[in-house]
Amino acid sequence: MKKTTCDIDYGNQHIPLSVRKYEQKYVQECGGWDIGLPHISYANVEVEVARFYYSFINLVGAKYILETGTNTGYSTAMIAAALSIKDPDGVLYTIDINNIPKIFENEDFTNVRFLIGNSITVSIPDNVQFDILIIDSDHSYSTVMRELIRFEPLLKTGGYILMHDTHYFDGVGLAVSQLCDNPRFEKITLEAPRYHPNGRCTGVSIIRKNNEGIPLLFFDDEYAAVNVYEDETATGIQESYINKRRQRRL
Numbered sequence: 001m002k003k004t005t006c007d008i009d010y011g012n013q014h015i016p017l018s019v020r021k022y023e024q025k026y027v028q029e030c031g032g033w034d035i036g037l038p039h040i041s042y043a044n045v046e047v048e049v050a051r052f053y054y055s056f057i058n059l060v061g062a063k064y065i066l067e068t069g070t071n072t073g074y075s076t077a078m079i080a081a082a083l084s085i086k087d088p089d090g091v092l093y094t095i096d097i098n099n100i101p102k103i104f105e106n107e108d109f110t111n112v113r114f115l116i117g118n119s120i121t122v123s124i125p126d127n128v129q130f131d132i133l134i135i136d137s138d139h140s141y142s143t144v145m146r147e148l149i150r151f152e153p154l155l156k157t158g159g160y161i162l163m164h165d166t167h168y169f170d171g172v173g174l175a176v177s178q179l180c181d182n183p184r185f186e187k188i189t190l191e192a193p194r195y196h197p198n199g200r201c202t203g204v205s206i207i208r209k210n211n212e213g214i215p216l217l218f219f220d221d222e223y224a225a226v227n228v229y230e231d232e233t234a235t236g237i238q239e240s241y242i243n244k245r246r247q248r249r250l
């Protein structure tokens, strides 16, 4: 018998035990991860953000996803788990310049292809059109913009880009601002439940690619060095960008 929507499992059953166990280290009050209190790590996305990825992937019915920034594989595991719900042929390509132990190492994620290398140069399959790009590597303008310029042509029309840390890292915010300026894309940035001592929250941007073609994304040399936080180092360039960002509520 064909499954009705009510029969489909959208819940925890697809999330491996190792991942749910890892989530017990999450400290909801600050949106960080307990690595031996009082020390908190912010290397993984918030649980709420990972669960949002999980639902979003289901909502749009993604099959091919590219992620930059695997780290210990927390977001990777959630994306892979979401992909496996509806489509056994779905594949997640995830890139990291470092190969550190993954939280899902003992789980059987046959739909994950881990690519070790710099996201700007690592070989990726040239015959895949992605449904979603998830950008979460080093958060500098230079890397983020180069990733977008490289991977956006591989994103299908109507596909999505998810970006973490828009409000926190100026490099990410600036790249999101360029997507916003380009009429081929539309975007919204959601607040995320992680606040840093300087009052900035991380934020998650959802960008939809509405059209192919021009204007192409481009690397703006003026912003090449932007990767710091406004409260700590504010150059003239960042000031003007930050003001622009404030006006637009990026």
Ligand SMILES: C[S@@+](CC[C@H](N)C(=O)[O-])C[C@H]1O[C@@H](n2cnc3c(N)ncnc32)[C@H](O)[C@@H]1O
Binding pocket: 042, 043, 044, 045, 068, 069, 070, 071, 072, 073, 074, 075, 076, 095, 096, 097, 098, 117, 118, 119, 120, 136, 137, 138, 143
């Ligand atoms: C914020 S962590 C990613 C967190 C992960 N998405 C999660 O939620 O579990 C950033 C990762 O990006 C990687 N990275 C930094 N620069 C990179 C680059 N140019 N290419 C590929 N990976 C990079 C780092 O090694 C690090 O593991």
